Amino acid sequence: MPELPEVETVARGLDKRVAGDVIESVWLGEKPEPLKSSATEIAAALERARIAKVRRVGKHIVFDLERVPRNGRGKPQAHGQWIVHLGMTGRMQVTQSKDELLKHTHAVLKLKSGRELRFVDPRRFGRLEVVRFDEKSKTGFAAPGDEPLDSEADRFVELFRKRKTPIKSALLNQKLLSGVGNIYADEALFRAGIRPRRSAASLTLVQLRKLHGALIEVLKEAIALGGSSVSDYVDADGKEGFFQLQHRVYGREGEPCQVCQIPIKRVIIAGRSSHYCPHCQR
């Protein structure tokens, strides 16, 4: 499941491989498509655009697009952005055009280098959209919440301290922080020693600060290992991540806690599996 560390890994891989390349043509799959923008809008924004940069914003992959003047001279102009959300099973591939098309391929971009950039998503939870710049506005895509890795402790505390909802739900709320999903919410709560059902408002300042530190720590460690491969996540090179081996609670229901040996519990909060140690987390 692509959360912040997985999307960061994919975006870095894509930037390394396709930045500087030019999109020559776009194919989009049959309806119903996982599109937020219309197919026409997407094709119009992408065709003949140069990929200046690929980066992550929240759980979104942002392709910064430029247009090169028709005569080939003059500076490329910032033109718009292509936003890809991988959902649960979404995947970006950089392939040769002769490579076999995977089932559930919803978008194929032909690149000037002869390669293709493909979006594959069996479960169709992913989303594609474009943001086009004009003379007046070059406001790019912005995630609804704060970037977890850039968040300051004081700001983090302020975001959460008045919420009555369980801290687990608050961590998953993209309007507060953008990028945290089920795995890293559970892992951060374990590291901070906080039970997922505790209401955010009931936590002390010390606990909230500890959670802030734990979240940044676990996200950074996960990025360093290329993210977590559970179900079918792979990066832009088709390689799996390794952070799933470091999970201390997620997906470990019934296994002994690595700290106290008490079995890890699993409960449902806000419709999501939540894993925790009943002894270490209070």
Place this chain on the structure above:
DNA sequence: ACTATTTCCTGGATGC
């Protein structure tokens, strides 16, 4: 203004 619940979607796992 918040918070909680439902819905979307398909492959893989499980049960009888």
Place this chain on the structure above:
DNA sequence: TGCATCCAGGAAATAG
């Protein structure tokens, strides 16, 4: 072996 059912979950939509 085969068929039905359940489950995973991000975020938008809906309801309270």
